[in-house]
Amino acid sequence: MGSVTDAMIFDLDGVIVDSEPVWEEVRRAYVALHGGRWQPDTQHRLMGMSTGEWSHYLSDELGVDRTPEQVATEVIEEMTRRYAKHVPLIDRADQVVRRLAARWPLGLASSSPTRLIAAALAATGLTDAFRTTLSTEETAHGKPAPDVYLAVAETLGVDPARCVAIEDSSNGVRSAAAAGMRVIAVPHAAYPLAPDAEEQATLVLPSIGDLTDQAVEAAATN
16 A cells, blocks of 8 residues: 555544534533533633543633532533434445544544543444544643544554544644644634644544545555
């Protein structure tokens, strides 16, 4: 094949499932219900945070009258209820993942809690497409720190420099780039990349359907 890519590592939210608007809706309602105040930059700050990080942020910074532990439990319970009704798969993302899994080992590096990762993959029929999955719940720091990408690469037994990461958010791009990976960004229309994150992306695609073998190879050799 002559490929310089040994593995691909996907983000979940915003790449495979269109869950960022659901997260925003659930957390906005939760903040309003519990006496907090949503800020103009809150959603962008939250994207990529681990469960521990965003639960403390809602409790400590936004003024929610619940402990971080209560925040995490109650928000995740509501997200689980939403997923039980409907997991919003991004157009053809499941087909794209399957096609790429036939050629490269795939890992998943997600800010979602472990139980939501499992629910989303089961609902989209992709559980067996990934050789390893990891939540930032299980790492010291969430995105934009590189922890989760480095841990997934280590589990796959590959050099991070020979991995291509697929991300949608600014913090996700920063995280994978900090891990030394080439990053293909597929930004969500509602959450465009910050200029510094766009500069760190090796390739920016308009949709997940544009994520072809050729795009991966172009990013790996860029």
